Amino acid sequence: MDTRRSILIIDDAPLFRDLESLFLARSGRVITARDATEGLAALRRERPDVAVIDLHMPDMNGDLLCRAIKADAEIAATPVILVTGPDAPEDRALAIRAGADDVLSKPLSRVTLIHAVNRFLRSPVLRGLARVDLETAVRIRLPDEDAWGTARNLSRGGIFIELEHAISPHTEVALEFRLPDATAPLAPTAQVVWHRPSAPGAPMGLGLQFLALDGASAQQIDAFVYENLPTAALTQPPRAGMDAR
Secondary structure: OOOOOEEEEEOOOHHHHHHHHHHHOOOOEEEEEOOHHHHHHHHHHHOOOEEEEEOOOOOOOHHHHHHHHHHOOOOOOOOEEEEEOOOOHHHHHHHHHOOOOEEEEOOOOHHHHHHHHHHHHOOOOOOOOOEEEEEEEEEEEOOOOEEEEEEEEEEOOEEEEEEOOOOOOOOEEEEEEOOOOOOOOEOOEEEEEEEEOOOOOOOEEEEEEEOOOOHHHHHHHHHHHHHHOOHHHHHOOOOOOOOOO
């Protein structure tokens, strides 16, 4: 009997099922399903440790399947990683609002997929996403005015910003910032997940979770994080001033 931790891949495209299965073969026992109906049955039968689900499927889209999983008491605790297309920024926002525990975009990076899955397999206590220090100006577009802040760290899932302007949790904003040496700015939307009240004379800290984010920008952030993160840091607990995830 195979006693390794199990990973369920749900995707209607054989090529992606096979590719993801190959990438994850060393991480655990891989189970595959061809659509949402088959995947939901496998979830209830196999009780996998994590599910990797394509967002766009013919019988039920991945966001609806994720909502169904999170609403079912028997399988609600299953971590869900939704995989979005490369050219639809709103796909990521759809996945986040459906309750996905992580979101990846195609074309899938082998390293990013393995790290994303292992994050749920290796520890009973979920740690925040890997992140790195980043100091760059951030433009925050609000309904009535723009605010400016300074990014302090960045992950695949969000960004930590210090600024003078107070913004309430749950507020959705448009951001604009540059990664070092980038030729063009990134322009995701994001939601304020938490804020750290400022001491007198000190800036306020905001943790924002990315919502709408196109595939190319997601790939740039992935590359920046993993190029600048020490390997040992992947196994260490998060630092203070963490991002939204």
